[in-house]
Amino acid sequence: MRNLDIDVVELPLSRPFTISRGTRTSVTVVRVSIEQDGFIGLGECTPTPRYDETPESVVAQLEQIAQEIRAGLSREALQAHLPAGSARNVLDCALWRLESVMAQQSLWQSSDVQQPQSVITAETISLDTLEAMRASALDAYKRGALLLKIKLNGEQIVEKVAAIRSVAPDITLVIDANEAWSGLDLAALFDELTPYDITMIEQPLPAGKDEMLADFDHVIPVCADESCHVSGDIAGLKNRYEFINIKLDKCGGLTEALKMVATAQENQMRLMVGCMLGSSLAMEAALPIAAQSEIIDLDGPIWLAADSAPYLEFRHGQIWI
Template sequence: MTQMTFLSAELPLAKPFAISRGTRTAVTVVRVTLTDGEFTATGECTPTAHYQESPQSVCEQLDLIRPRVEEGLTREALQEVMPIGSARNALDCAMWRLDAAKQGKTLWQLLDMPKPVSVITAETLSLDSLENMAKAAGIAVAGGAQLLKIKLDREQIIEKVAAIRAAAPLATLVVDANEAWQGLDLGSLFQALHEFNVAMIEQPLPAGNDKDLVRCLHPIPVCADESCHELSDIAGLRDRYEMINIKLDKCGGLTEALAMTEEARRLGLRIMVGCMLGSSIAMEAALPVAVQAERVDLDGPIWLAQDAEPALRYENGEVWL
């Protein structure tokens, strides 16, 4: 019989993390642990207020589903009885890990996928003043970063990208507006960013109000993040986006993320895998999607004052397995 426990934990950040919607100095995660008496497995999620989640609401969801899990609920059945979101993600990932352990396999072996040595991941530049963001870019590339993800709002967009490009002339740059560019001249803005060799623009307009993307040219691929949560969202995005950002906390776990990867490929959409702030427990679960993605943003643990063990190794712009 499987036993299920869960808890929330506040993880202090090593430095503030700012995006267009606000600044954080700590992140609260929820961890689910499953054990059958011989094997134990843990999954982690990060509840997100922007998606009407809190640590309390996630724990309430987990408490409701716990009797069914302990009665033998399968991972396949979980997808039908629990809605998408971070609660299902933590449980789904714990189930994957427990299934692998029971079969004496790694997760990679269970998925019949080769385990890579490392994966290039973005290093995020938190929203800040132009001078501080350029300085952070220089420090990041001096430390080996190859891909920089630039958090932006509506202020000094081109000026900040220009300064970061000057500080990191060889790095791949992607920008993330977190829905902040409504009302701006997107055509001119996209063209100006193209001149700085920006490789991708993530979620420039609010989810549900992004039709203006149909009416402007995309010299740079545009990626859906807040507009794309689950498998059923993907088909309706093709007229506005070239890429989708798959996050386990949004879609409800590795099971849905793998299905989304297959569907995006079928429909000709390119793939990014992203994360919320969190520990290596959460990032490691997303790696089977990351190895199939064009862009990877799994740098959550580098923002933490202390990572969970066993910790993934982040070095020279890559996450090492």
Template sequence: MQIQAKPEHIPFAKPFRIARGARTHLEIVRVTITDGEQAVEAECTPYARYGEETASVLAQIERVIPALAELSAQQAKSELQTLLPAGAARNALDCALWSLIARQAGSQFPSPYFQLQPALETAMTVSIGTPQEMARQARDYVAQGATLLKVKLDADNIVSRVAATRDVAPDARIILDANESWAGMDLPALFDALAPLEIAMIEQPLPAGADDALQCFVHRIPVCADESCHTRADLAHVRSRYEMINIKLDKTGGLTEALTLKEAAQQQGLAVMVGCMLGTSLAMRAALPIAQDAAVVDLDGPVLIGETGKDVLTYRDGQLIL
């Protein structure tokens, strides 16, 4: 096999804001693998929150190319799990190998290994702004047919922002994502204030490693672990604090670990959400096997970056159309 990795810079159609700040562009790493007959691609998004940057991810990939290039695709996928830790670099390689194995079997990933539904409800993400700005975003999504909204929040004006969103989306399912920003807050009181707004779930209210307070009260609203759960090794910590986990391939280090994490989580009574870093349709396709029976699907990355061009996934009426 020949393996190459290169960085790509993708500007957004409009800025995207979460608790950690605003984003105006995306830096990804794209991997290409060829076996002399087939050529496949996959991508990953280096994430600074996890100590990753484009240069470090490229260096990780380059380091393991000599070992992987001498193996079959199936052998390489197995060996990769121990050659690299969970993270963006392993994700790009793992997903490319899944795709190559499918091509070598005369098919196109996710076939022949996974059966997909023709359409999946996916969250549409409302980025942080004033209550009026967030209501405007939500109203636009609902007008386009969205039935599930993911509302990004920091520690300011939480209830007023959510209430403004609910006012313009009375029938939508709403989930909240605090991105670890609610440390030091009275969470029981905040959950009580949010409960009348019929919130389906709250994602990662406290920083990973500092979320013990979630054990100390009954959650009126289910809580989902994002930054607190990367792989199966995190489930022992998660079980007493959360009702759901968010599986992202850039955290698990690819589809191989993501499938195992999903099975283990469900066996332990945890609901599963499938999410994404910001990315293109190529990254979203790789996560589709996890999405098939997930309680929440959040794969709107291409919408957020304003992706255009060929091979772009179709988003219509609040659904990802396959």
């Protein structure tokens, strides 16, 4: 028999985090601990209102399956017991860690992914006034950021990008519209953005309403985030997107995320790994996906007033492993 503990933890942010859908000053995460024969596996997830999740709904899902987890439900069997989402993610990652420690292996060894010395991660520039976003970009640039992810809505798009590029002239820039560009002439907008050397634009249109992305050539590659949750979504996105963004809280854990990597490669789709706001405990579980991705956005912990173990090292635009 196993022991299962479930905790809801509120993590204050060090500064407000704003995207096109609103502003947050704290994030509520759900953590689980699974103990078996003296070995412990930990997991963390971030319930997301965009996907109709709350901490209460995730805890309810976990309690519904708690008896099976305590009785020894395997990670493979878990995939059929819960749908993709935060609840399955937190259990899946805890079981990965439990299996690894019981086998005296690292998560890298268990997932059969080569461990790098470091990975470059984006630092997010939160949606704000043009002046504030330029100042944030300059601060990040001076601290050694190598990749900036710019949160935008439908206002002052080109102006804000130009301002950020002016203070960060030689680093990688990606844009995240969070579904906010409905009604815009995207082909013309992409052309206007081309002089600023944008590497990728993430989810410009709402999921399920992104058909027009197939109607023009993308002078800047486009990444599916809200439009892509699990491996079964990937093949149908090829005519609209060049990248997919894999997030453990969307797909339901590392098990499905590894399957998404393989499916994306089969479909010649490029890879990004992303995150919700959360601690290093959540980010560490995504590192085997990061090691196989072109674009990495695992900066959740740097937005927290205080991080949690395993305390990943964020320095000079990279996560040092």
